[in-house]
Amino acid sequence: MEETTAIKLIADFKETSLQLKLNEITSQLIGKSQVVEYNQNKVFEAALIVKKISAQIDEIVHAAGILNSLPAILQENEKIESISLAAGTGKERFDLSTNLRIAEFKFSEWKNGNDSRKRQVFADCVNLLLFETGKKKELYVASCPQVKNFFQSNAGWKNMLSKSGGLAIRLQEYLTANKLEIQSVKDVFSLANIEVFDVDEIIQNHQSN
Known part of the structure; x- marks a missing residue:
């Protein structure tokens, strides 16, 4: 066939x-x-x-999505320093690192039962928070309204990182070192100084121009 x-x-x-x-x-x-x-x-x-x-379709979506995003987001004087096109398997610290920004990309659509997606995007948020840099920190996501709504939730951050290995320990160490006592996802996000973008909208707007 x-x-x-x-x-x-x-x-x-x-x-x-x-x-x-x-x-x-x-x-x-x-x-x-x-x-x-x-x-x-x-x-x-x-x-x-x-x-x-369709084997490894998630990796293909991740790679193609980032490649389609680059022409729309990179500035004229911006240079790529590292890039990870393989979803969750790349050796680079972030999906995209340039001389101006560090960024993570998530292309999964949020529908019902988004617990795993919440954990993944929150882990990206924490990794961006903990990375010391003067560059812009950005998240490019599908289902942007739902993601932004999640980042304003009172869900406990410890629960969100309960399956993330040592990331919860690193965040707690950061909070302790900075004498911060916070409990919620909303509070962590407010510390991170991350801008969240609708990746579908960015790609569609660029392709229509």
């Missing part, structure tokens, strides 16, 4: 909502003992092909 055929089969199977499609099939199956009409060999084969070609 060709890859283009596989992708079309999966799209046709999903229709407008995979959940609604599966709910519909489920209701039709209840009470039946033979379901030959639901033989989905072609769909199964297509799904395996799509799964194979």
Whole structure:
């Protein structure tokens, strides 16, 4: 089966909502003992092909997203010093470091159950906070309104960093050294002096010009 055929089969199977499609099939199956009409060999084969070609898709989205952002955000006199195009796997400290700024990028859309996304973006916030530099500190995110709303929340920062290894210890050491007693995500964000940008809007505006 060709890859283009596989992708079309999966799209046709999903229709407008995979959940609604599966709910519909489920209701039709209840009470039946033979379901030959639901033989989905072609769909199964297509799904395996799509799964194979979409391996490391998050890394591809991350890399392509940053590359599409650069022409829109870099200034004329700005020079790239380091860049990490592989999501979560690069050896560089930040996704982008120039002579003017350090920046992190997040391209995940926030829908339901955003706990892991909150932890990830808050970890980026803390890493930017703890890095001593005179450069601008920036976050480029999808679902920007939700991210900004999260950064104004009273959620406990310790809970947000409970799975981040030594980052919670580093933040606590920073707070202790500066004689700060804060508990919430909102308070940490207010210390960080980070500007948050809507990465989708930036890319779309640049491409339309």
